[in-house]
Amino acid sequence: MMFDLWKQIKAGKFQSLYLLYGPESFLINETKQMLIHHVLNEEEIDFNLSSYDLEETPIDVALEDAETLPFMGERRLIILQNPVFLTAAKTKEKVEHNVAKLEAYIKEPSPYATLVFTAPYEKLDERKKITKELKRNAAVLEAKKLNEAELKGWIKERAAYNKVEITESAIDLLLTLAGTNLFTLTSELDKLALYVGQGERLDEKTVDMLVARSLEQNIFSLIDKIVQRQIEEALRIYYDLLKQNEEPIKILSIITGQFRLIYQVKELARRGYGQQQIAGHLKVHPFRIKLAAGQARQFSDEELANIMKQLANADYQMKTGGMNKVLLVELFLFRLSDHTYKK
Template sequence: MVLEAWRRIEQKEIAPIYLVYGTEAFLINQTKNLILNQMLTEEEKDFNFAVYDLEETPIEVAVEDAETFPFLGERKVIFLHSPTFLTAEKAKEKVDHNLKRFEAYLQQPAPYTVMVISAPYEKLDERKKITKELKRKAEVIEAKKLNEFELKKWIKDQAISRGLEIDDRAIEQLLTLVGTNMFMIVSELDKITLYAADEKRIDVNLVEKLVAKSLEQNIFTLIEKVVQRRLDEALRIYYDLLKQNEEPIKILALLAGQFRLIYQVKELSRRGYGQQQIAGFLKTHPFRVKLALGQAAKFTDEELMKLMALLADADYQMKTGGMNKSLLIEMLLFGMKK
């Protein structure tokens, strides 16, 4: 697990080669920064740190650098980005890589170099010899999206690292308002920290006071108001979004996406799928599935089918008709009211 790998790195248990792969960009960046800061001082980074884009540079150039002794220091760090040769992608390579040279380096890596291969892909091609060899010789860190339990624990750890406690309700509300984007979560925690420095505690009231709602969360709340037959409050949220210069077509797309998710999770849940299974099937975060399941329970199948038809008609009218787009969504919201 990536969090366990971070602890080893913090304890300076550093491997000579790392393979960091997955689609969670935050975890990839954090891993690279952690290794770099553990290995080199700010002064050493100027001389003993290099980055290679393997879509532009042959792998043997990076290997030659890795085998070269550090300058004015004892260690060096090399980052290798975009190793498409580890995937099954058929994209045309801009450069030819001498993979045999790389394989030879894997057998006997330079003891003074830490090489980090960053592969931002969901899957690697396990059939390829180079992929198998790299996985055997490197410390492999899978930067996959954290599940709900891991994400909540990570948020708690982030608060502790800032000298703060955060209660469970505050974590839940933070995820509800911000979503599961780790970059955004860190940004909001940094903001909250400035206000919570004296109390040393983050509670749900502080989160609600300081964390701005994302557009997606505003859409989620708008749907909640429709469900509760509070059309005036739903319209108020919509008018606020217009004041924030949000485009009606984007609002419509998010409404359609959320209702599509609600319909899908309702159907999959009826078929006996669990939250994690649904998340994997729909390729979305389990926390989003959890929220959608809560909303799905408030709609009958007939109501959802009617709403999907209204959304499809509104999309058609917005793209082909001459009606005012803002007014079109107003009419849609009136039509959604039970």
């Protein structure tokens, strides 16, 4: 649905009403920018683009704007932010909205205006008449967190937007290194495309060479080395992090978070949950669940329980000054490598 909507916009097939809602702000903003640059020519933007915050401005004002003839162009584009009246939120609104007038407009929208509602809310109130009418008559984008397949499709689309191709193995490595945040992925993809040039292909080697490792990814790699019993590689990553002025207490905190995730994934999988269900239950991206599930297979329940105890003890000693902070993380890594976490 997302890609179909984008293709229609790029092809110049515009609707009178758009409803962009959901928690993934990047997708809402990207769709909004796409509409701005395709509905209006550059010289029309100053005259025919309006934006209203509906927490500050009554809907009547925006509707009057929509019914005004465009100046030096064929259409007006009106962005309507924060339509809280579409939700069940019990907030005291600063302004009064004439919802009945909006309902009438939705049934018969202006032929020379495009209204775009941007609603950064997890859910809309489907019981409300105005919500039903808008969803029935508007082009709708639910900007939810993308699953793995959708995320990979989005990466291909973004690469194509930059006029480059990207291989499947390069996509997998990019997700592993950069994570699933769309703002970060966009930055990395734009950088990679600039490096290889238009018409070229992004491969795994280029991604490995150019994509910056986040602290979380370095910790994930560190844990992966531990899983593979490669203690020297794990320590090298740890010492590199220290050279980058990362604090041992922060490193330990992220290690703890990853092992907690591994423990939770293993437990929920044992209870029969699928990876998508686990992702929803833990509110973690499915791709991270997939990676954690692979690591979870390397540990028994008892091993993971003991690792969590050791991490809790190390955290306590760090915060109470019981031992040198750098040494505490080193000792934890050594214990993992020689299987003393089993005891």
